[in-house]
Amino acid sequence: MSTSKMAAGCERVDSGHSMDKSITLPPDEIFRNLENAKRFAIDIGGSLTKLAYYSTVQHKVAKVRSFDHTAKETEGDPLYEISMQEEMSARLHFIKFENAYIETCLDFIKDHLVNTDTKVIKATGGGAHKFKDLIEKKLKLRVDKEDEMTCLIKGCNFVLRNITHEAFVYVKHADSEFRFQNTHPDIFPYLLINIGSGVSIFKVESEDTFERVGGSSIGGGTFWGLGALLTKTKRFDELLQLASKGQHTNVDMLVKDIYGGSYGSLGLTGDLIASSFGKSATPDKEFSKEDMAKSLLHMISNDIGQLACLYARLHNLTRVYFGGFFIRGHPVTMHTITYSINFFTKGEVQALFLRHEGYLGTIGAFLKGAEEDNPNQYSWGENYAGSSGLMSTSPDLNPMQRARSGTFDMLEMDRLERQLVNLPLLQDPSSYIPDTVDLSEDALAREYWLYCFEEALDGVVKRAVASQPDLPEAAERAEKFRHKYQHKLQTLRHQPFAYGSLTVRSLLDTREHCLNEFNFPDPYSKIKQGENDMALKYFQKAVKSLGELSWEQRQFALVRGLLAGNVFDWGAKAVSDVLESDPEFGFEHAKLQLEERPWLVDAYDQWLERLKGPPHKCALFFVDNSGIDIILGVFPFVRELICRGTEVVLASNSSPALNDVTNSELQILTERIAAMDLVIQSAVKEDRLTLVQSGSSSPCLDLSRLDKVLAGVVRERHVDLVIIEGMGRAIHTNYYAILSCESLKMAVIKNSWLADRLGGKLFSVVFKYEVPPGHKTTTLDHVPVTPS
Numbered sequence: 023m024s025t026s027k028m029a030a031g032c033e034r035v036d037s038g039h040s041m042d043k044s045i046t047l048p049p050d051e052i053f054r055n056l057e058n059a060k061r062f063a064i065d066i067g068g069s070l071t072k073l074a075y076y077s078t079v080q081h082k083v084a085k086v087r088s089f090d091h092t093a094k095e096t097e098g099d100p101l102y103e104i105s106m107q108e109e110m111s112a113r114l115h116f117i118k119f120e121n122a123y124i125e126t127c128l129d130f131i132k133d134h135l136v137n138t139d140t141k142v143i144k145a146t147g148g149g150a151h152k153f154k155d156l157i158e159k160k161l162k163l164r165v166d167k168e169d170e171m172t173c174l175i176k177g178c179n180f181v182l183r184n185i186t187h188e189a190f191v192y193v194k195h196a197d198s199e200f201r202f203q204n205t206h207p208d209i210f211p212y213l214l215i216n217i218g219s220g221v222s223i224f225k226v227e228s229e230d231t232f233e234r235v236g237g238s239s240i241g242g243g244t245f246w247g248l249g250a251l252l253t254k255t256k257r258f259d260e261l262l263q264l265a266s267k268g269q270h271t272n273v274d275m276l277v278k279d280i281y282g283g284s285y286g287s288l289g290l291t292g293d294l295i296a297s298s299f300g301k302s303a304t305p306d307k308e309f310s311k312e313d314m315a316k317s318l319l320h321m322i323s324n325d326i327g328q329l330a331c332l333y334a335r336l337h338n339l340t341r342v343y344f345g346g347f348f349i350r351g352h353p354v355t356m357h358t359i360t361y362s363i364n365f366f367t368k369g370e371v372q373a374l375f376l377r378h379e380g381y382l383g384t385i386g387a388f389l390k391g392a393e394e395d396n397p398n399q400y401s402w403g404e405n406y407a408g409s410s411g412l413m414s415t416s417p418d419l420n421p422m423q424r425a426r427s428g429t430f431d432m433l434e435m436d437r438l439e440r441q442l443v444n445l446p447l448l449q450d451p452s453s454y455i456p457d458t459v460d461l462s463e464d465a466l467a468r469e470y471w472l473y474c475f476e477e478a479l480d481g482v483v484k485r486a487v488a489s490q491p492d493l494p495e496a497a498e499r500a501e502k503f504r505h506k507y508q509h510k511l512q513t514l515r516h517q518p519f520a521y522g523s524l525t526v527r528s529l530l531d532t533r534e535h536c537l538n539e540f541n542f543p544d545p546y547s548k549i550k551q552g553e554n555d556m557a558l559k560y561f562q563k564a565v566k567s568l569g570e571l572s573w574e575q576r577q578f579a580l581v582r583g584l585l586a587g588n589v590f591d592w593g594a595k596a597v598s599d600v601l602e603s604d605p606e607f608g609f610e611h612a613k614l615q616l617e618e619r620p621w622l623v624d625a626y627d628q629w630l631e632r633l634k635g636p637p638h639k640c641a642l643f644f645v646d647n648s649g650i651d652i653i654l655g656v657f658p659f660v661r662e663l664i665c666r667g668t669e670v671v672l673a674s675n676s677s678p679a680l681n682d683v684t685n686s687e688l689q690i691l692t693e694r695i696a697a698m699d700l701v702i703q704s705a706v707k708e709d710r711l712t713l714v715q716s717g718s719s720s721p722c723l724d725l726s727r728l729d730k731v732l733a734g735v736v737r738e739r740h741v742d743l744v745i746i747e748g749m750g751r752a753i754h755t756n757y758y759a760i761l762s763c764e765s766l767k768m769a770v771i772k773n774s775w776l777a778d779r780l781g782g783k784l785f786s787v788v789f790k791y792e793v794p795p796g797h798k799t800t801t802l803d804h805v806p807v808t809p810s
Contacts, residue, residue: 052117052430053127054408055079056134059115061392062142062163065173065384066149067347069258071124072384073117076392078110079436084544084678088690101555102690104547106490112437114388114402116381119430124153128160135161142166144391146173146383166391173386174216175224175232178343180385181378182209184402184435186727187522189343189374192356198462199353200412200519203374207444207451207726212341215330217348219243223333229398236333238326242348245322252318253311258347261315266354268316273309275300295320320358327362327373334371342371345379351412377412377522378433401442401727404521406532407506407539408434411513411520440676440717442727446736447642447744449760449794456724457525458757462518470775472515475529478595479504485545485592486537496542503540507533526754527722530593534679534719544678546592546648553590553649553681554691560609562698564654565661577630580659585770585787586612587655588748590647592681593721594772609650616770621787622780629766629791637667638764640739644673644716644723646748648683652691656747660711661701668743669710671735673728677719685715712739721750725759749773753788765792 055077063074086102119127143163145154147170154165181188187202214224220241226232242258249261271293277285278292279300298321302309334342342363349355356375363373376382389397410432444451461468483500490496510532518524521532537545564583568576589612592598600607619626641663645656660670674688683691692713696703705711717729723746744765746752752767753776759765767790771777774784 052432053131053134054115054434055113056131059135060140061388062140062161063144063146063384063388063391064150064157065147065381065387066121066124066145066153067147067383068149069121069347070380071119071121071127071149072147072381073119073127074381074384074388075115076388077113077115079113080108080110081538082106082541082543083109084547086547086684086686086690088693100551101558101694102551102687104544104551106543111439113405114385114397114435114437115408116378116384116433116435117430118380118432121149125156125160128157132160132162142391144168144387146170146387168387168390170383171216171222171224171234173383173390174345175214175226175386176229176389177382177385177387178214178226178345178376179209179229180389180398180402181376181382182212183398185378185404185522186724188377190377190519190522191372192353192360192375194353194357194360196463197465198460198519200462202519202523204452204455204726206341211337211339212343213330213334213337213339215326215342215344215346217241217326217344217346219347221326221329223330225333225337225339235337236329238329240322240325242346245318245348249315249318252314255311255315262319262352262354264312265315265319268310268312268314270295270313270316270320272313273301273317274298274320295324298324316354319354323355323358324362327359328366330373331363331366331371334367340371341374343374343376345376345382349375349379351375351379380431381433397437399441401438401440402435403438405434405436405535405539406510406521406528407535408432409521411517413517413520438717440715441730442717443730443733445725445728445744445761446733447741447761447763448725449762451726454726454759456722456726456755456759457523457527458754459525461524461526467779468518468524469515471526471529472511474595474773474775475533476508476511479507481595481598482533482537482545485549486540486542489542489545489547499540499542503536503542506539507536510536527720527724527750530679530721530750546681547678549592550648550681550683550687554653554687557609557650557653558691558694561653561657561695564609565658565699568658574630576662577633578626580662581626581629581768581789582613582616583609584655584659584747584768585616585789587651587653588646588768588770589615589772589785590650590681591749591772592647594749597772609654612650615785617782617786621789622771622777622782623788623790625791626789629789632764632791633666638663638743640669640671640741641743641745642671642673642736642741643745644747644751645683645688646751648681648687651747652683652688653695657695657702661699664701664705664710669712669739670705671712671714671732671739671741673714673716673732675718675720676715676729679719679721682721685713688713721748722755723751725756752790757790760794761792762794764794764797766790767792 058077059075061076065072085105085107088102141164143157143165145165146168150167157165182205186205188205189203191201192199193201211225211227214226216222218241220243221238222234223236224232225235246258246261250256253264255261255264274295275297276292277290277294277296280296284290284292299317330342344359360373363371448454459467461471483504486500486503487496513520514524521528568579571579586609589597643660645652663670672688674685675682676685678684692706696706702711712735714732714735715729716732742763744761744763746756746767749769749772752769769788771780771782771786777783777786
């Protein structure tokens with residue numbers, strides 16, 4: 023079916039409603055990868071249908087393979103070869119649309135569905151029975167009905183576990199309406215208040231243990247039904263629209279209407295509602311539809327809020343999530359429930375809402391159908407390139423948004439290769455926030471960074487094309503990438519909360535997702551290869567010159583070398599401009615660029631004093647860039663730690679991001695350095711130098727989502743020093759991270775705006791050495807011997 027045919031097929035006219043009802047996205051962008059789809063699930067509510075399916079996605083990955091260096095090398099031989107290979111990965115697709123489009127959408131799916139192995143579609147929701155025959159006829163799949171509440175809770179558990187900024191607090195009139203909560207490492211127990219026609223309250227204690235502890239017949243159906251009687255408005259969204267414009271004090275009787283002011287002895291302020299609709303008995307007075315709708319909304323929300331508080335207290339729970347048809351991201355509803363919860367608990371309990379609340383039922387139904395694959399054994403990540411994100415909830419700013427006028431809402435989740443867990447050394451995982459600045463709450467910073475990423479787009483497109491010189495269609499794909507990422511940046515300018523808290527990390531990750539979407543898995547692969555080859559030639563000379571220094575001089579030279587290496591970051595425009603225009607810019611030039619001591623943040627003297635003490639047992643080092651950074655900066659520093667008697671674990675990205683070194687590249691580099699250097703060689707042989715994947719594919723670092731294998735190594739090796747290097751990992755993220763062991767955070771500020779904000783200038787140095795409170799370090803009056 024053609025795009026135009028589908029769009030025309032979905033057109034419908036509603037004489038009482040002027041909103042355009044045509045589908046606004048091409049269907050192949052909505053039902054993506056349908057040819058590889060299997061395991062369908064559907065959740066049909068009163069007005070919205072949510073469809074889920076699993077697909078395998080074919081995409082390019084950049085692989086590096088070491089050349090055989092046993093034969094005599096010739097000048098200019100590269101260290102390794104890069105090849106593009108096809109790989110398959112798993113993806114979950116969730117699509118939400120109005121029920122009016124269901125038949126046309128089922129036709130489209132039928133026409134494009136080639137996987138005949140699929141025999142069953144899992145279904146949940148009140149409308150599953152109504153549309154059962156239509157689904158079976160169109161898709162030739164047997165409809166298998168699942169329990170609605172079980173699906174709801176399974177879906178809730180899944181999003182809370184896998185989507186970092188899933189839950190949020192709604193704050194009306196704030197610069198950002200949404201205050202996203204970091205997911206607690208242990209999501210249980212919690213209370214789920216599902217507000218549909220009535221209200222059901224669930225206590226959820228584990229993946230499979232939950233009970234309905236209470237409920238009420240006064241819910242969304244009550245609001246809709248009474249609202250229709252009072253205002254003659256039949257549409258739920260229109261009723262909420264009326265409520266958003268109403269003034270409830272014209273209808274409700276307040277405390278001050280009875281007592282002339284507040285009732286101090288009972289702690290009741292004058293503007294509290296004493297009686298809902300209390301003024302409506304006034305003879306000969308007309309009340310507007312808007313005011314009655316607002317009063318009704320307050321009455322029902324306050325009732326639900328008080329009920330939720332009572333059950334939260336009864337079961338001693340502080341995490342209370344709200345969902346259901348009544349919520350649907352409406353600001354008025356979220357505000358009234360938030361106010362009610364704050365009032366009745368005196369701020370002790372927060373009302374939490376979910377970014378993907380509308381998908382919970384279909385996610386749960388899908389998981390029920392996929393139990394044989396045990397999807398919960400994997401970690402999943404939101405694919406920003408294929409997800410719509412949270413839309414604006416302001417009815418005044420964008421009144422058409424509320425009805426989703428023909429626009430399909432989408433969520434995509436990619437199965438990650440590694441299972442992700444917390445770093446065991448986080449002092450308090452529940453309060454850990456990776457990002458240093460929340461751009462959704464800082465308008466000035468937000469505008470600057472959005473501008474920065476827009477400005478950098480030409481360079482990224484150029485790099486992407488250059489990374490695939492043998493593929494003539496690369497330029498066309500790169501332009502598609504540009505268009506998609508530009509669109510994402512525009513969306514984030516107007517809806518900074520679309521994918522949770524907007525941060526430099528999320529902007530970088532969105533760009534990586536879009537690059538991967540158009541099969542550019544490693545745009546900097548050739549640059550990294552060249553820089554690694556070049557830096558290796560200078561490694562032995564660098565080590566030799568360090569060995570000629572006194573112990574104290576060497577410690578400073580090692581730190582200065584590490585910082586100079588960190589200058590070589592293609593993600594920083596100030597640096598990439600220099601590297602583009604001056605290919606001769608090298609290690610010694612970078613050292614000259616560095617700020618002289620005292621640095622912007624300077625704990626070097628404390629670090630030096632610590633080095634005079636006993637060695638650390640094991641250091642975990644999160645590395646950054648390829649080339650000079652890893653080879654001439656990190657490895658000499660690591661070598662010194664090994665000579666002190668410290669074991670070292672090098673954690674690098676599992677997949678490419680900018681010019682950051684990946685684990686597969688680092689394996690080859692380490693092997694090559696070991697062939698040149700006996701200290702590194704014996705450390706590798708004796709397992710005193712270990713390489714581990716971080717589980718990340720980002721230039722930043724989230725210590726709550728690390729490879730489970732890495733977490734195991736940290737425990738087994740009794741890591742007592744964590745080193746985090748680079749702007750992305752140590753400034754944009756983890757600057758305020760508190761660890762339960764000693765830590766070093768090092769970076770060169772390669773952005774003049776950020777440097778100015780921090781009170782420094784371009785190439786200012788941050789060198790943070792942190793010791794946790796109560797942690798004792800011993801200083802001995804001896805100086806370690808010079809390493810061999």
